[in-house]
Amino acid sequence: MLEVPGWPGHLAGQHVDVRLTSEDGYVAERAYSLAAPADGERIELTVQVVGDGEVSPFLGGGLSQGDPLEVRGPLGGWFVWRPEDPSPVLLVAGGAGVVPLMAMIRTRRLLGSRVPFRLAYSVRTPADVYYADELLNPQPGDAGLEVSIMYTREAPPGGPPPSRVRREDLAQHGWPPELAPLCFVCGPTGFVEAMADALVALDHDPARIRTERFGPTGGT
Numbered sequence: 001m002l003e004v005p006g007w008p009g010h011l012a013g014q015h016v017d018v019r020l021t022s023e024d025g026y027v028a029e030r031a032y033s034l035a036a037p038a039d040g041e042r043i044e045l046t047v048q049v050v051g052d053g054e055v056s057p058f059l060g061g062g063l064s065q066g067d068p069l070e071v072r073g074p075l076g077g078w079f080v081w082r083p084e085d086p087s088p089v090l091l092v093a094g095g096a097g098v099v100p101l102m103a104m105i106r107t108r109r110l111l112g113s114r115v116p117f118r119l120a121y122s123v124r125t126p127a128d129v130y131y132a133d134e135l136l137n138p139q140p141g142d143a144g145l146e147v148s149i150m151y152t153r154e155a156p157p158g159g160p161p162p163s164r165v166r167r168e169d170l171a172q173h174g175w176p177p178e179l180a181p182l183c184f185v186c187g188p189t190g191f192v193e194a195m196a197d198a199l200v201a202l203d204h205d206p207a208r209i210r211t212e213r214f215g216p217t218g219g220t
Protein backbone atom coordinates (compact mmCIF):
# COMPACT_ATOMS: atom_id res chain seq x y z
CA MET A 1 0.00 0.00 0.00
CA LEU A 2 1.41 3.36 -0.96
CA GLU A 3 0.26 6.84 0.00
CA VAL A 4 0.70 9.02 -3.07
CA PRO A 5 0.13 12.73 -2.37
CA GLY A 6 -2.10 14.24 -5.04
CA TRP A 7 -3.11 10.88 -6.55
CA PRO A 8 -5.75 11.71 -9.18
CA GLY A 9 -7.57 8.33 -9.14
CA HIS A 10 -7.37 5.64 -11.81
CA LEU A 11 -9.23 3.05 -13.86
CA ALA A 12 -9.11 -0.68 -13.15
CA GLY A 13 -6.35 -2.19 -15.30
CA GLN A 14 -3.99 0.79 -15.23
CA HIS A 15 -0.46 0.58 -13.85
CA VAL A 16 2.29 2.75 -12.38
CA ASP A 17 5.99 2.94 -13.02
CA VAL A 18 8.03 2.53 -9.84
CA ARG A 19 11.48 4.08 -9.98
CA LEU A 20 14.35 3.24 -7.65
CA THR A 21 17.47 5.40 -7.55
CA SER A 22 20.57 4.10 -5.77
CA GLU A 23 23.03 6.29 -3.89
CA ASP A 24 25.37 6.37 -6.90
CA GLY A 25 22.55 7.60 -9.13
CA TYR A 26 21.76 4.29 -10.88
CA VAL A 27 18.07 4.19 -11.80
CA ALA A 28 15.86 1.12 -12.25
CA GLU A 29 12.21 1.47 -13.26
CA ARG A 30 9.51 -1.22 -13.57
CA ALA A 31 5.78 -1.24 -14.22
CA TYR A 32 3.33 -2.54 -11.58
CA SER A 33 -0.39 -2.84 -12.00
CA LEU A 34 -2.76 -1.14 -9.59
CA ALA A 35 -4.38 -3.98 -7.65
CA ALA A 36 -7.44 -2.14 -6.31
CA PRO A 37 -9.55 0.96 -6.85
CA ALA A 38 -7.92 4.02 -5.31
CA ASP A 39 -8.79 4.74 -1.70
CA GLY A 40 -8.23 8.48 -1.70
CA GLU A 41 -4.47 8.89 -2.04
CA ARG A 42 -3.79 5.25 -1.13
CA ILE A 43 -2.97 2.76 -3.88
CA GLU A 44 -2.22 -0.96 -3.72
CA LEU A 45 0.35 -2.98 -5.66
CA THR A 46 1.05 -6.74 -5.57
CA VAL A 47 4.60 -7.73 -6.42
CA GLN A 48 5.83 -11.21 -7.28
CA VAL A 49 9.46 -11.47 -6.23
CA VAL A 50 11.55 -12.62 -9.22
CA GLY A 51 14.57 -14.31 -7.57
CA ASP A 52 17.35 -12.72 -9.62
CA GLY A 53 15.46 -9.52 -10.31
CA GLU A 54 16.66 -6.00 -9.73
CA VAL A 55 13.50 -4.27 -8.52
CA SER A 56 10.96 -6.85 -7.31
CA PRO A 57 13.14 -8.33 -4.48
CA PHE A 58 13.60 -4.81 -3.14
CA LEU A 59 9.87 -4.06 -3.22
CA GLY A 60 9.07 -7.49 -1.78
CA GLY A 61 11.61 -7.45 1.03
CA GLY A 62 14.02 -4.52 1.15
CA LEU A 63 11.42 -1.83 1.64
CA SER A 64 10.29 -0.68 5.09
CA GLN A 65 7.16 1.17 6.10
CA GLY A 66 7.66 4.89 5.53
CA ASP A 67 10.45 4.57 2.96
CA PRO A 68 9.82 6.97 0.07
CA LEU A 69 9.37 5.62 -3.46
CA GLU A 70 9.09 7.38 -6.79
CA VAL A 71 5.86 6.49 -8.60
CA ARG A 72 4.62 7.70 -11.99
CA GLY A 73 1.07 7.18 -13.15
CA PRO A 74 -1.65 6.19 -13.58
CA LEU A 75 -0.54 4.82 -16.95
CA GLY A 76 -2.31 2.91 -19.73
CA GLY A 77 -5.66 3.57 -21.36
CA TRP A 78 -6.36 0.39 -23.35
CA PHE A 79 -6.12 -2.45 -20.84
CA VAL A 80 -8.87 -0.95 -18.70
CA TRP A 81 -12.37 -1.96 -17.70
CA ARG A 82 -14.93 0.84 -17.82
CA PRO A 83 -17.85 0.01 -15.52
CA GLU A 84 -20.36 1.71 -17.81
CA ASP A 85 -19.68 -0.95 -20.49
CA PRO A 86 -22.42 -3.61 -20.09
CA SER A 87 -20.58 -6.37 -22.06
CA PRO A 88 -19.85 -9.59 -20.20
CA VAL A 89 -16.21 -9.81 -19.19
CA LEU A 90 -13.78 -12.72 -19.39
CA LEU A 91 -10.62 -12.35 -17.33
CA VAL A 92 -7.77 -14.76 -18.11
CA ALA A 93 -4.83 -14.65 -15.71
CA GLY A 94 -1.52 -16.45 -15.44
CA GLY A 95 0.24 -16.14 -12.06
CA ALA A 96 0.80 -12.52 -11.00
CA GLY A 97 -1.13 -11.50 -14.12
CA VAL A 98 -4.21 -11.62 -11.93
CA VAL A 99 -3.24 -8.27 -10.35
CA PRO A 100 -4.92 -5.82 -12.79
CA LEU A 101 -7.83 -8.25 -13.19
CA MET A 102 -8.30 -8.20 -9.43
CA ALA A 103 -8.60 -4.42 -9.66
CA MET A 104 -11.46 -4.97 -12.14
CA ILE A 105 -13.18 -7.47 -9.80
CA ARG A 106 -12.77 -5.14 -6.83
CA THR A 107 -14.05 -2.15 -8.80
CA ARG A 108 -17.10 -4.14 -9.90
CA ARG A 109 -17.73 -5.06 -6.25
CA LEU A 110 -17.24 -1.52 -4.97
CA LEU A 111 -19.67 -0.06 -7.50
CA GLY A 112 -22.30 -2.78 -7.05
CA SER A 113 -22.04 -3.54 -10.77
CA ARG A 114 -24.02 -6.50 -12.13
CA VAL A 115 -21.93 -6.92 -15.30
CA PRO A 116 -21.29 -10.68 -15.56
CA PHE A 117 -17.63 -11.55 -14.95
CA ARG A 118 -15.76 -14.84 -15.38
CA LEU A 119 -12.19 -15.36 -14.22
CA ALA A 120 -10.08 -18.22 -15.62
CA TYR A 121 -6.94 -18.23 -13.50
CA SER A 122 -3.88 -20.41 -14.08
CA VAL A 123 -1.38 -20.97 -11.27
CA ARG A 124 1.30 -23.54 -10.54
CA THR A 125 0.08 -24.86 -7.19
CA PRO A 126 -2.67 -24.07 -4.65
CA ALA A 127 -0.08 -22.13 -2.61
CA ASP A 128 0.45 -19.78 -5.56
CA VAL A 129 -3.10 -18.40 -5.70
CA TYR A 130 -2.95 -14.64 -5.18
CA TYR A 131 -5.87 -13.16 -3.19
CA ALA A 132 -6.95 -16.71 -2.31
CA ASP A 133 -9.19 -15.64 0.59
CA GLU A 134 -10.99 -13.13 -1.56
CA LEU A 135 -11.34 -15.31 -4.64
CA LEU A 136 -12.16 -18.65 -3.03
CA ASN A 137 -14.67 -17.36 -0.48
CA PRO A 138 -17.71 -15.55 -1.89
CA GLN A 139 -17.58 -11.84 -1.05
CA PRO A 140 -20.61 -9.57 -0.66
CA GLY A 141 -21.15 -7.90 -4.03
CA ASP A 142 -19.55 -10.70 -6.04
CA ALA A 143 -22.79 -12.33 -7.26
CA GLY A 144 -22.36 -12.78 -11.01
CA LEU A 145 -18.60 -13.39 -10.72
CA GLU A 146 -17.51 -16.95 -11.52
CA VAL A 147 -13.97 -18.00 -10.61
CA SER A 148 -12.23 -21.05 -12.13
CA ILE A 149 -8.72 -21.86 -10.99
CA MET A 150 -6.52 -24.22 -13.01
CA TYR A 151 -3.29 -25.70 -11.69
CA THR A 152 -0.29 -26.43 -13.88
CA ARG A 153 2.06 -28.30 -11.49
CA GLU A 154 0.18 -29.50 -8.43
CA ALA A 155 -3.61 -29.64 -8.10
CA PRO A 156 -5.67 -29.95 -4.92
CA PRO A 157 -6.65 -33.54 -4.10
CA GLY A 158 -9.92 -34.69 -5.66
CA GLY A 159 -9.80 -32.19 -8.54
CA PRO A 160 -8.64 -32.59 -12.15
CA PRO A 161 -4.92 -33.36 -12.63
CA PRO A 162 -2.52 -30.45 -13.24
CA SER A 163 -2.49 -29.15 -16.80
CA ARG A 164 -1.77 -26.03 -18.78
CA VAL A 165 -4.85 -24.07 -19.78
CA ARG A 166 -6.15 -25.40 -23.09
CA ARG A 167 -8.53 -23.97 -25.64
CA GLU A 168 -11.33 -26.21 -24.35
CA ASP A 169 -10.80 -24.85 -20.83
CA LEU A 170 -11.41 -21.34 -22.13
CA ALA A 171 -14.49 -22.58 -23.99
CA GLN A 172 -15.77 -24.16 -20.77
CA HIS A 173 -14.93 -21.37 -18.33
CA GLY A 174 -15.34 -18.37 -20.65
CA TRP A 175 -18.28 -16.93 -22.62
CA PRO A 176 -19.54 -18.01 -26.04
CA PRO A 177 -18.23 -15.61 -28.70
CA GLU A 178 -21.83 -14.77 -29.74
CA LEU A 179 -22.14 -12.79 -26.48
CA ALA A 180 -19.25 -10.57 -27.64
CA PRO A 181 -17.51 -10.51 -24.27
CA LEU A 182 -14.64 -8.19 -23.54
CA CYS A 183 -11.61 -10.39 -22.83
CA PHE A 184 -8.67 -9.27 -20.69
CA VAL A 185 -5.63 -11.56 -20.71
CA CYS A 186 -2.63 -10.91 -18.46
CA GLY A 187 0.44 -12.85 -17.35
CA PRO A 188 3.84 -13.98 -18.58
CA THR A 189 4.44 -13.28 -22.26
CA GLY A 190 4.16 -16.91 -23.47
CA PHE A 191 0.97 -17.47 -21.51
CA VAL A 192 -0.66 -14.33 -22.90
CA GLU A 193 0.20 -15.24 -26.47
CA ALA A 194 -1.12 -18.80 -26.09
CA MET A 195 -4.37 -17.61 -24.48
CA ALA A 196 -4.97 -14.84 -27.03
CA ASP A 197 -4.43 -17.36 -29.87
CA ALA A 198 -6.84 -19.79 -28.20
CA LEU A 199 -9.53 -17.10 -27.87
CA VAL A 200 -9.15 -16.16 -31.54
CA ALA A 201 -9.38 -19.87 -32.48
CA LEU A 202 -12.62 -20.00 -30.46
CA ASP A 203 -13.97 -17.21 -32.71
CA HIS A 204 -13.68 -14.32 -30.33
CA ASP A 205 -13.30 -10.98 -32.08
CA PRO A 206 -9.58 -10.03 -31.87
CA ALA A 207 -10.62 -6.41 -31.40
CA ARG A 208 -12.26 -7.40 -28.10
CA ILE A 209 -9.22 -9.23 -26.72
CA ARG A 210 -6.98 -6.95 -24.65
CA THR A 211 -3.64 -8.23 -23.47
CA GLU A 212 -0.97 -7.20 -20.99
CA ARG A 213 2.42 -8.97 -20.93
CA PHE A 214 4.23 -8.95 -17.61
CA GLY A 215 7.59 -10.43 -18.46
CA PRO A 216 9.83 -12.10 -20.97
CA THR A 217 9.43 -15.62 -19.62
CA GLY A 218 7.22 -18.16 -21.38
CA GLY A 219 4.70 -20.53 -19.86
CA THR A 220 3.18 -20.32 -16.44
Ligand SMILES: Cc1cc2nc3c(=O)[nH]c(=O)nc-3n(C[C@H](O)[C@H](O)[C@H](O)COP(=O)(O)OP(=O)(O)OC[C@H]3O[C@@H](n4cnc5c(N)ncnc54)[C@H](O)[C@@H]3O)c2cc1C
Nearest residue numbers: 030031032033046047048050052053054055056099214215
Ligand atom coordinates in the same frame (compact mmCIF):
# COMPACT_ATOMS: atom_id res chain seq x y z
C1 LIG B 1 2.26 -3.13 -17.66
C2 LIG B 1 2.98 -4.07 -16.69
C3 LIG B 1 2.41 -4.31 -15.44
C4 LIG B 1 3.07 -5.16 -14.54
N1 LIG B 1 2.48 -5.42 -13.33
C5 LIG B 1 3.09 -6.25 -12.45
C6 LIG B 1 2.46 -6.56 -11.20
O1 LIG B 1 1.37 -6.08 -10.87
N2 LIG B 1 3.11 -7.40 -10.34
C7 LIG B 1 4.32 -7.96 -10.68
O2 LIG B 1 4.87 -8.71 -9.85
N3 LIG B 1 4.94 -7.69 -11.86
C8 LIG B 1 4.36 -6.84 -12.74
N4 LIG B 1 4.97 -6.56 -13.94
C9 LIG B 1 6.34 -7.07 -14.17
C10 LIG B 1 7.36 -6.07 -13.56
O3 LIG B 1 7.33 -4.85 -14.30
C11 LIG B 1 8.81 -6.59 -13.60
O4 LIG B 1 9.11 -7.01 -14.91
C12 LIG B 1 9.06 -7.72 -12.64
O5 LIG B 1 8.75 -7.32 -11.28
C13 LIG B 1 10.55 -8.15 -12.69
O6 LIG B 1 11.35 -7.04 -12.41
P1 LIG B 1 12.78 -7.23 -11.70
O7 LIG B 1 13.47 -5.90 -11.75
O8 LIG B 1 12.61 -7.86 -10.35
O9 LIG B 1 13.50 -8.29 -12.62
P2 LIG B 1 14.55 -7.95 -13.81
O10 LIG B 1 15.82 -7.47 -13.18
O11 LIG B 1 13.87 -7.06 -14.81
O12 LIG B 1 14.73 -9.39 -14.46
C14 LIG B 1 15.42 -10.43 -13.77
C15 LIG B 1 15.21 -11.77 -14.47
O13 LIG B 1 13.83 -12.15 -14.40
C16 LIG B 1 13.25 -12.25 -15.68
N5 LIG B 1 11.93 -11.59 -15.56
C17 LIG B 1 11.64 -10.29 -15.73
N6 LIG B 1 10.34 -10.04 -15.52
C18 LIG B 1 9.77 -11.22 -15.19
C19 LIG B 1 8.45 -11.63 -14.86
N7 LIG B 1 7.42 -10.76 -14.85
N8 LIG B 1 8.25 -12.93 -14.57
C20 LIG B 1 9.26 -13.81 -14.59
N9 LIG B 1 10.54 -13.49 -14.91
C21 LIG B 1 10.79 -12.22 -15.22
C22 LIG B 1 14.18 -11.53 -16.61
O14 LIG B 1 14.19 -12.10 -17.89
C23 LIG B 1 15.52 -11.76 -15.93
O15 LIG B 1 16.03 -13.03 -16.23
C24 LIG B 1 4.32 -5.75 -14.88
C25 LIG B 1 4.88 -5.48 -16.14
C26 LIG B 1 4.21 -4.67 -17.04
C27 LIG B 1 4.84 -4.41 -18.40
